[in-house]
Amino acid sequence: MKRLGRYTLLFERRPAILGHAAVCGKKEAAGPLARDFDQTFLDSYLNQESWEKAESMLQTEAANLAIRKAGLQKQEINMVFAGDLLNQCISSTFGLRGMDIPFLGQYGACSTMAQTLIMASIMVECGAANYACAVTSSHFCTAERQFRTPLEYGSQRAPTAQWTATASGSTVLGMSGDIQVRHATVGRITDLGVTDMTNMGAAMAPAAAQTLLDYFNDTATKPEDYDRIYTGDLGAIGTKLLYELLRENGIVLRNHEDCGLILFDREAQDVHAGGSGCGCSAGVLCGHILNRMDRGELKNILFMATGALMSTTSSQQGESIPGIAHLVHVGRG
Amino acid sequence: MKRLGRYTLLFERRPAILGHAAVCGKKEAAGPLARDFDQTFLDSYLNQESWEKAESMLQTEAANLAIRKAGLQKQEINMVFAGDLLNQCISSTFGLRGMDIPFLGQYGACSTMAQTLIMASIMVECGAANYACAVTSSHFCTAERQFRTPLEYGSQRAPTAQWTATASGSTVLGMSGDIQVRHATVGRITDLGVTDMTNMGAAMAPAAAQTLLDYFNDTATKPEDYDRIYTGDLGAIGTKLLYELLRENGIVLRNHEDCGLILFDREAQDVHAGGSGCGCSAGVLCGHILNRMDRGELKNILFMATGALMSTTSSQQGESIPGIAHLVHVGRG
The missing domain is CATH 3.40.47.40 (Stage V sporulation protein AD)
Structure with a gap:
């Protein structure tokens, strides 16, 4: 380590x-x-x-x-x-x-x-x-x-x-297996003042951008070095904001998917901005993504799940919503 | 490790x-x-x-x-x-x-x-x-x-x-300091069916006994090998039950104190079975116990904090209260 x-x-x-x-x-x-x-x-x-x-x-x-x-x-x-x-x-x-x-x-x-x-x-x-x-x-x-x-x-x-x-x-x-955890970045709490409990994507996007930038910086890698970059459950709004925040830092994500946007068919299933919840990124990682890695379709991915750290009490007391994002680099060896 | x-x-x-x-x-x-x-x-x-x-x-x-x-x-x-x-x-x-x-x-x-x-x-x-x-x-x-x-x-x-x-x-x-963490035992969830939310000590005592027995077993040590054994916040009822459970396993604790029983003056301060809450064992460890170790009064202690893992929802749904206890061995080197 x-x-x-x-x-x-x-x-x-x-x-x-x-x-x-x-x-x-x-x-x-x-x-x-x-x-x-x-x-x-x-x-x-x-x-x-x-x-x-x-x-x-x-x-x-x-x-x-x-x-x-x-x-x-x-x-x-x-x-x-x-x-x-x-x-x-x-x-x-x-x-x-x-x-x-x-x-x-x-x-x-x-x-x-x-x-x-x-x-x-x-x-x-x-x-x-x-x-x-x-x-x-x-x-x-x-x-x-x-x-x-x-x-x-x-x-x-x-x-x-x-x-x-x-x-x-x-x-x-x-120990000893084909699908290996190679790097991880533990996120810091980020809070830009979003208070809307019906817009978690916006609350979590700044944390997502921060952790991703930290990771690229620490490892001296760039998005193109990975087959795919998966974010947790930013949904449509959060994903758009993540792109904006990264663009301000000179980074464009071309190989990105958000678990909240692929778990459901947004229009047909009426899920508005997308899927969320711990089970969203967990289900997509432990089903879809790792299945694709097992089949060799993906060899080198980043998985970054995002969280909104408020409670109903904190929101009722007028607090903003702190966000966090943790990142894991998984590779097939 | x-x-x-x-x-x-x-x-x-x-x-x-x-x-x-x-x-x-x-x-x-x-x-x-x-x-x-x-x-x-x-x-x-x-x-x-x-x-x-x-x-x-x-x-x-x-x-x-x-x-x-x-x-x-x-x-x-x-x-x-x-x-x-x-x-x-x-x-x-x-x-x-x-x-x-x-x-x-x-x-x-x-x-x-x-x-x-x-x-x-x-x-x-x-x-x-x-x-x-x-x-x-x-x-x-x-x-x-x-x-x-x-x-x-x-x-x-x-x-x-x-x-x-x-x-x-x-x-x-x-790294490098006098007060050192030497062993730890991570607890398993234990649930003997206690449902009384006003008697957390009883719900946590079985987990406390289990983790302590696991630790003595794994390290081939006994209570007398330590200057003092501190439990989290079992209070008066939980402590009594812990003693009973240990006695059934041939162990008698003579050098034991419970953080819930030393933080307050139970009678004068009207706290019934004792203190509790994360802050109880945290305050006693990070104040009292570690101060005593700094002064050299204690050289070798076990600190085991206990938790009751229920919520109001689980209790309203008739569930029992699962307990857990994690133990840390701290020594002065």
Whole structure:
């Protein structure tokens, strides 16, 4: 493990993604990436008593699947890093309660997939874990009722709003494998004063630009050096703002896709500015992106998930929305 | 970094606590450990517009103080690990927003001080950070209105209930120092079915017993090998249950103190079963315990903070309360 430049970590031993799995709900399974999910649940309750318990179940399923696909037993996993959007991260704590694996709860809002992947990679790189698991989730119904209004109100959504994905993604890290974590940049909190809770993309774009610039600077690389650059869930508005911010710094992204813009068919599925939620970038990474890497279609990618670090309380108190973005460089070796 | 036994980490390079600071509110400053706090705020609002903003300010103050006491500038800190009890960890995200340090949000409920200390220690041990900061907080008024009832109701408290500390603690880790992190055990989620939200000690005791037994087993040590064993905030009920659970395993703790039982004068200060909250164990560790180690009164201690991983939603849905406990072995070298 070495530090590179001011903010970037270089993984010398190249911890590998040994297994990955993505599960999702009905709407995601009707989208363009349907075939990339390992499992689909058509019932938003997953046969549980509440949406919150359903979301926990998404994590249980994704983590168990990723461990199985890595060819491991859960007793072999030394640490699990997990987090989610719900108050006190209950999707993670209840979803992983039965696994009996040392647990370290993470909070990075929608950046959680990148954060947990970075943490798991560091643990494997430095020998703190032989195998480590990263997992996160979101659920449209739990997020709506916690952050917005009861679903039964049928409130009208702002055009800038994004649709929280019902999905979970998980990766299992260990040594020796083809798909390797090579660099990571841990983000700094950025807040340019956006207060509109229905426009998360705008709140997160400055953090995304900052982390990406930090990474290019630290590694002396440029966008063209990668097959594809994936951002978390900036959606249509956030992506446009990211392009503007990068252009001011002389950078043009030509090989970029935003997980929030590819998970759903925006027009046909009526998701306004795109998908969001921890499960959005997690599902796209652990399904679509890593499947493409497994098939050799992509060999060298950046995955940067973004998060909006507010709560309903902070917004009710008039606070602006701090953003964060964590970046991981994954390569096929 | 080496793994020792099934659950324990051995820090071969012995990352050191270079600086530590604890700040608190009025009630804590009237308790037995008053002189161990670096700073005391008599106004529960800390001159802010809300209790939540006041709690954020506690973290800002504690982190800045710890960095200053370590003889460092904040630009030298490579990563900060922080978390708290509030929904979406807003005390941490808003409290540290202005610091411009790569930020990794942690969620471990009242175990957060041990969790962030472990994470910061691993980063320094493996070279991911030259200097890393760990910080957490709690505030009586924010916790009461989020988890219980509006303070204005003046609700009667159960005899088993604990009093959330208004405090924050922070440590700064780096190489080369006298007070060193030597081992850590990351806890597993444990849930024996306790559902009483006014009896957190009972919910956390099984996790505390499990992590302590794991640690003794992995290191082939026993309680008498340490000057003092500190638990997070089990309070009176949790401590009694921990003793029972350990006794069933042939272990008697003679050199034990619980942070929840030493922060306040239980009778005179009317805190029922004792203190609690992330700030309780954080304040006691970063003030009292580390001060005693600095003075050489203690040379070899275990610090194990415990957390209850539920939310009001999970409890309203009839769920039991999962517990967790993370342990750190700190020695004077």
